[in-house]
Amino acid sequence: MSDLAKQPIRFLLSDMDGTLLLPDHTLNQHTIDAVRSLREAGVLFSLASGRPPKAMLQQIEALGVDLPTAAFNGGTIVKPDGTLLAAHYLPATTALIALAQFADQSDVEVWVFSGGDWLLKDPHGPMVPREQSGLGYPPVVVESFEPYLQRIDKIVATSNNTELLIELEAQLLPKVNGMAQVSRSQPVYLDVTALEANKGTALTTIAEYLGVPLEQTAVIGDGGNDPAMFKCAGLSIAMGQAEEAVKRQADVVTAPNTEDGVAQAIKKYILPH
Known part of the structure; x- marks a missing residue:
């Protein structure tokens, strides 16, 4: 100052x-x-x-x-x-680590952004209406994120259980250290992006x-x-x-x-x- x-x-x-x-x-x-x-x-x-x-x-x-x-x-x-x-895209190997970290969390919805699309597996998740209102467009429902691994812009773990997201952030950081950025853009959003x-x-x-x-x-x-x-x-x-x-x-x-x-x-x- x-x-x-x-x-x-x-x-x-x-x-x-x-x-x-x-x-x-x-x-x-x-x-x-x-x-x-x-x-x-x-x-x-x-x-x-x-x-x-x-x-x-x-x-x-x-x-x-x-x-x-x-x-x-x-x-x-x-x-x-x-x-x-x-x-800057998230490396495929790093994306797999993050997706595996979030996979078994029943309170967490996982979204992938790729090529301008918002991808998810469950269109009825409780956080979906909030995101759609903010983005202004609907998600694309997919069976698997694997076809998109070569061009992932961002992975988001989202939940109203903010304490769980804090725990997941702490758990994921050492696993992707030097390979990705992990941060909560909002209390209910945990973002994973390329290191750059x-x-x-x-x-x-x-x-x-x-x-x-x-x-x-x-x-x-x-x-x-x-x-x-x-x-x-x-x-x-x-x-x-x-x-x-x-x-x-x-x-x-x-x-x-x-x-x-x-x-x-x-x-x-x-x-x-």
Whole structure:
């Protein structure tokens, strides 16, 4: 924070769910206006999310984002014209380890994202309606994930039993150490992605593409997948409702997403500098 005046922020990379978006996955006008004020001040703005690319399109349009955006926690970075700036897939052997870890958990639903599709075996799982509402499109039901092993963008274990997901995260991490990223993007979602598919790498890649030094970047987020970009940015901002472990890794903490936390952070920490 003490260096903000010396290093004005030229680029802000923001998480979406739990940060820009309200709990019902909508944007409010205060957030839209705050992002517009950034653009008017000449500050670049883009999005980094655990979502698939096509589940970000509505927000990209609403916010007028015309820069590369990071989907799948940075696994896929898409230019405004739809071409790829970068793509990182989960190695097949690593995917099998993760799928085996989740296979016998009766309280856990397992989803695979591949080639833009949301794949699952049970379309009647209790977490499916929530995900479909957030993504804006339905899943594809498959008998096996094996045909998709060569191009998996993300595996998700999801459950309302958040303590179980914490346990599964701790169990899986040593098994895929050095081979994959494992993090809870939200309390009910445990994401497994390629090692290079993290928001820190995404920030570095996009900033380099834009010609902006990392010291002049800011990031904002609320989930366990956001500290990866906190560590790289010149300024890191955590949302007020984030878990304490996430907030401790940020430079500053703003209000929750239900209280216009992003708009407050932009006004307080970025525009004055």
